[in-house]
Amino acid sequence: MSGRISDDELDKPKLGREVTRNRRACLEIAAASTLANGTAVLLPFCISFAIDRGVVARDLRLLLLGTGAAAIVAIANILGARLELGVTAVRAQRYLRDIRTRVVGSIVEADLDLFSREKSGALFARATNDVENLQRFTEWALPMVLRTIFLGVLTLIAMLAASIELTGVVVVTLVPVVIATLWYRRVAYSAQVSVRERVAQLFGHMNEHLSGLRVVQAFALEDERLEDFRRLNERTYGARMRVARFDIAYYVVVEILYPLSFVITLAAGAWLIDAGRLSVGQAVAFGLLVGRLFEPIHMVAELVEIVQSAAASLGRILHLIDQTAAGIASGGSEPFHRGPGHVSMEGVKFRYVEPDPGTGEPGSSWVLDGADLEIRPGERVALVGPSGAGKSTLAKVLVGFQRAAAGRVLVDGQPVAGLEPISYRSAVCLVPQEGYLFHGSIAENIGLARPDATRAQIEAVCAELGVLDRFLALPAGLETVVGTGGASVSAGERQLIALARALLANPSVLILDEATSNLDPATERDMARALRRVLEGRTAIVIAHRPGTVDLADRVVTIQGGKTVALTG
């Protein structure tokens, strides 16, 4: 576990890579920031000139000159700030776009292993919450961080130019702030980690119990689950208040120090004026500069949180991208040459967890332990066996979702492991038990399999399966919107859509994994008849435990203990 956390951390090489990748954007932001903050530091000098030469010396012309110079600097400052914010925001937006595209791209192009390793919620969070965290940083914190750094450095330079002694005084008064900042960074970090954990727990509980509310209501569990929720809510509040108390402690140090730093600086200034080493205007300018120095320090408490959480998010995102990039590289690149659909598996072994030589962790037991399967082109085979025997796993290995640890898997004489997945999977198609629907019309969901399919082709496929009338009877026919936020369709209807989708892809090998299990007996019987027709000339593997569907097959193959036993049909 500890190993994983350090993997996710945003280390220097990772950050360095991102900076190099976006070198131009970084330079532009730095230039705009210099212009904006540089002019901000110049302003007090114009004011000090106007007061020294104009007011104190009673010279109206120089007062006008000083004021004019201040006006020019102020305008330059406004334009600079506008440029800085614009450049930073636009550049940041482009970077975020790039990051989002990279994350989602790496998720969809990753090996399916990723989805058995990581919870889908975590992957979703990488592409949404973590990116939002980065956005919060770039929108809010990045200009402030740059401002803090630039103002800090430039103000110090300006102070040094005016008076080294007085700068020394200011710096000494700042020592407690530096100590407080270091302390805050340390304690706040662990406190924030515990806040994040508790918030995750709270929302996890909420999500689970709102999605499973029917069970809560069915068993009248409302009161005790509310108790659990209250406890988690209370703990979350407690953890957040703990962070708040650290925040207050830091804040008080900064607030109290500003007036003190101011009065000490001016008192020291008075002494230097006495000694003839400082003008009144310079002392006044110093008073203003001290204010400038404290302005960004006020923001540090807020910034620390945003920066730390953004760094953690970026670390997690980059970790995911790196991880999946490795997965993609291991995929095959041989294009698949479509043939008549000859399937040949020999001595195939597979297990979900391979032993880890590093940790000595043993692997899981073999799900497939030397499975053989030989299917002639156009033959229909039923795969039966007890649950957990490896039927679905065999199907996943055949379509290349999982890679066999040993043995040979050939389709039309080509080893599946080396094949480029996209060309291969358009010819070998798996219909799983749960028909997943994307937000969109039924026609779009079916058409997914072939983006260039016409409406007529989609209708023809539905008609061939005998489900067209059923879809047309829905309120908006094939245009009925389904999926997230769409009309609710039954599990059976989802399976019908999934079957139509698969048929539209026109595969030479079709694998039905319990693909008709949610249909009622009458519909299933009709579907079996239709399938008999549409499977004509295709190689098919049917996984089912209901007799009606098994009847489709020319031959029954039993799988038991990870091995296959062929039976005659």
Next chain:
Amino acid sequence: MTGPQLIRQAVRQRIRPCLNGTVGGILYAVALVAMPIPAGRLVDKVLVEGDSSAIPMYLVIFGFIALLRGGGGALRRYEAFRLSLGVSADLRERLYEHCQRLSLVFHDRVGAGDLMSRASADIAVVEQLTDVIPYMVQTLVLWIAGTVAMILIDWRLGTAVAVIFVPALVWAISRGRNLDVMSGRVQAAMGDYGRFVEESVGGIRIIKGFGLDRQRAELAGEKSDAVSVAGEVLARRRAAFVGWVMATPAATILIVVGFGGWLSTRGHLSEGDLFAFLQYVIVLGGPVRFAGHNVARARQAFAGAGRIAEVLAVEPAPPWHGSRLPKGAGRLVFDGVSFGYHRDNPILRGVSFAVEGGRSAALVGASGVGKSTLLQLVPRFYEPWSGTISLDGVDVASIEPRALRRAVSLVFQDTVLFTGSLWDNIALGDDRAGDDDVRRAAEVAGAAPFIDALPDGYDTIVGERGLTLSGGQRQRLAIARALLRKPRVLLLDDPMSAVDAATQQMIHAGLRRIIGGTTTLIVTNHLPTIELVDEVVFLADGRIAARGPHEELLGLERYRDALALSAQPV
């Protein structure tokens, strides 16, 4: 209740921190307004006149101001945390508690994802608003007191500054508020992108299966583009806004240096006063930037609170009261029950039948005919349009829902597991359940063999971060969970779907033992299960097409057809 009303109500519940924070904010504002006065005197006396004997006095004065600043600021900030974090915790609990009591009609329509976004995003904007309430009061006090102080020091320069400052402030607030109209477009693009990601993860096997990875990755670029394009427009407008807002303090500084400097050369104003004015315009100008932002934040919070109030306004159904459970053996009577999910689409049209206490019946019929719906009417997940369902002679609509649901156990078709151990998932918080009870329930449901085979047995953790169970294993857990409660009526929704033959046999053996004593109603088209029950209720077109023992109904062609029996030898 409207959004602002809900916020007012929530703040009133936490009025203490709100008032304390406001007091802190006022103290802080006083410290800010007070500081330039001694600072100006300090410049005059110590710097210009060179009177260093006054320094100790100023140290004391500034020490006092520092305490006021630190104390007032800390009070405001701390109490603002208590207020805002408290309000968000309160609202979250209220929302959760209310959602628990809302009927499944509501939850079918709204969905957990929507409620989660209200509980997180909408409550977050309310939290942010309540966090700045004391700050907004502080700012208001600062602006008014600061302007008065400037006019008191010198009415000419003070008025000149106010003439620039006040209209600029009004402009900044109105302009900043409008900025957020734009962010609606960003929100919409974000929502679209979020759904895209969700589907990409959820439907990954379809994407992979049809070789759509590359296409999907390109589409991700487009969705991401849409967010960034909207975001860029907003960012440019925001940058322009901040630029203009910065012009306000800059203009007032120039007025002070130019006009103030001129007044000073004429001897109307000391250098110290000039310095005090400079400090005032800087201190007063600081919050201008946030003013528009805070007004926009208030608007967002009102909208967010409105969305929470919307849920809270939905009446819980059924209401949590009613008569006690009648005594009896579990006689279940449906009398002319009609129901549909949509007003114009009735599913059940006058269904009447009775199951005697301890007897069993199967609901058979094509999918979509309303079998599961009929089951869910019994524990009052939905209310019939007309007709009644009675348990042991009492209309269930008059029985207190929680008592009813303890007596009537419904096993859903798909099983929900909560994060926790298998034991917890079977016991489901039933404190009276002992180890033996849980084991016996698991035994009867046919779950014991697979649980005992697990290395951690009943302590195995399942759920989001736990072990993944197969459909058949989950189904058996759900049955065990229902049996543990020793229900008077057991309702099973298609327990044999998604279960292989071996598991079916195991569940079957269990059912055989249960069906003897408990009133049982099973939705199924599974032949061996049908053969197990006393009577079959065959539904077609929302009505009972036939009822009686399975052997009798076999004579009906329609019945055989529904079970797809004609294709096979009977």
